[in-house]
Amino acid sequence: LADRLTGTESNVWVEFGSLAAEYKALNLGQGFPDFFPPNFVTDALHSVASNKENPFLHQYTRSYGHPRLVNALAQIYSKIFNRPIDAQSEILVTVGAYESLFCAHKGFVNPGDEVIIFEPFFDCYEPMVLQAGGIPRFVPLRSTKPAGELTSTADWTFSREELTNQFNEKTKMIIVNNPNNPLGKVFTREELEFIGDLCKKHDVLILADEVYERLVYPGKEYVRIANLPDLWDRTVTIGSAGKTFSVTGWKLGWSVGPSHLIKALCTVHQNSVYTCPTPMQEAAALGFERELSLAEGSEDSYFWQIPRELVPKKEKIMKMLLEIDMVPVEPQAGYFIVADISKTGFKVDPKNSESKDYQFVKWMCRNKKLSAIPNSAFYTSEHKKLAENLVRFCFIKEDSTLDRAANIFHEWR
Numbered sequence: 001l002a003d004r005l006t007g008t009e010s011n012v013w014v015e016f017g018s019l020a021a022e023y024k025a026l027n028l029g030q031g032f033p034d035f036f037p038p039n040f041v042t043d044a045l046h047s048v049a050s051n052k053e054n055p056f057l058h059q060y061t062r063s064y065g066h067p068r069l070v071n072a073l074a075q076i077y078s079k080i081f082n083r084p085i086d087a088q089s090e091i092l093v094t095v096g097a098y099e100s101l102f103c104a105h106k107g108f109v110n111p112g113d114e115v116i117i118f119e120p121f122f123d124c125y126e127p128m129v130l131q132a133g134g135i136p137r138f139v140p141l142r143s144t145k146p147a148g149e150l151t152s153t154a155d156w157t158f159s160r161e162e163l164t165n166q167f168n169e170k171t172k173m174i175i176v177n178n179p180n181n182p183l184g185k186v187f188t189r190e191e192l193e194f195i196g197d198l199c200k201k202h203d204v205l206i207l208a209d210e211v212y213e214r215l216v217y218p219g220k221e222y223v224r225i226a227n228l229p230d231l232w233d234r235t236v237t238i239g240s241a242g243k244t245f246s247v248t249g250w251k252l253g254w255s256v257g258p259s260h261l262i263k264a265l266c267t268v269h270q271n272s273v274y275t276c277p278t279p280m281q282e283a284a285a286l287g288f289e290r291e292l293s294l295a296e297g298s299e300d301s302y303f304w305q306i307p308r309e310l311v312p313k314k315e316k317i318m319k320m321l322l323e324i325d326m327v328p329v330e331p332q333a334g335y336f337i338v339a340d341i342s343k344t345g346f347k348v349d350p351k352n353s354e355s356k357d358y359q360f361v362k363w364m365c366r367n368k369k370l371s372a373i374p375n376s377a378f379y380t381s382e383h384k385k386l387a388e389n390l391v392r393f394c395f396i397k398e399d400s401t402l403d404r405a406a407n408i409f410h411e412w413r
């Protein structure tokens with residue numbers, strides 16, 4: 001391995017994905033729906049494949065994004081950001097949101113630069129900073145209520161002092177994952193303003209990972225950090241077709257931001273991936289065009305439906321977790337729920353050097369045939385203790401799948 005890969009060898013998705021497969025466990029680990037995507041999405045892909053008029057839909061397309069998709073994204077994001085988004089220079093289409101994250105790290109971070117990350121964080125942020133030669137700095141989100149008590153992610157916040165102390169002349173970028181994976185926290189306007197003010201003061205870039213943007217539950221205010229005054233010029237916002245249309249296997253994502261920042265990402269992309277699959281981009285464009293054709297707030301819109309479908313699933317999983325004394329942290333968005341296992345009576349094996357949450361999930365997978373993700377995977381080594389009693393479950397599943405999980409919990413009791 002090249003030296004810069006040191007410390008980034010293990011991967012929680014690889015490890016727990018194969019464990020779930022090995023034990024044929026009910027998989028509430030990695031986040032993906034187990035139901036068919038909406039018809040208009042699968043029909044779009046089908047229509048692309050069966051279009052005999054246009055052979056070019058099966059050939060390479062424009063490097064920075066297929067024209068039809070960047071045009072659709074420009075329309076969507078012009079509304080979101082309340083400014084005309086230029087399809088040619090302010091958008092880059094990537095292989096999933098992952099590649100956008102990768103291009104941003106490679107495109108902005110110089111050796112020795114510091115990047116601030118809130119914990120818990122989507123696990124790849126830390127290795128991406130390290131592989132770019134940067135130094136990650138962490139700021140934990142903490143519950144303002146006692147551990148083990150039923151809380152909402154609205155109770156989880158960062159210390160203003162800890163965040164302020166992490167900014168210095170070496171700080172290049174801060175990653176703001178809103179809504180947050182794994183907590184499902186939606187940052188408040190006031191929290192985002194505080195972050196934004198520090199970024200302006202220290203001239204720091206903002207990487208806004210907003211892949212769960214369409215999954216904010218009804219009634220919750222959702223503020224985009226790029227929309228706060230004077231932050232557009234320093235912010236790149238990332239989205240994902242996988243999360244937007246419930247097609248994680250399409251692996252299509254994008255970055256939106258001012259052209260001077262998007263250019264850096266394009267430079268990485270054109271020399272690594274070069275261009276993304278054309279059929280997927282055409283189909284995603286059709287999906288967005290369909291959503292754009294519907295009136296604002298239409299109940300036929302998938303963007304209206306999907307968060308509303310998640311709410312009863314969230315209620316269902318909370319109820320079943322409480323039944324076996326796993327105390328959940330109620331999310332405000334997304335399809336993950338974090339639960340505290342300290343009251344379950346699970347005892348660690350003192351001969352095993354792994355953290356309690358890792359031991360618990362492996363035990364549950366082997367003995368209960370149910371898999372989840374240990375939450376310490378979303379913390380840096382020195383802070384893993386903060387998550388030793390926490391595990392994450394994914395609940396974007398058929399009700400019958402959730403019922404099977406409920407049965408497992410019921411028999412466990």
Ligand code: PMP
Binds near residue numbers: 097
């Ligand atoms: N960011 C976050 C916070 C995520 O949860 C995911 C899901 N894998 C990604 C980025 C990557 O998304 P994609 O599947 O589009 O690469």
Ligand code: GLN
Binds near residue numbers: 013029030031181
């Ligand atoms: N975002 C999903 C999750 O957090 C998928 C992770 C992945 O693709 N590696 O489970």
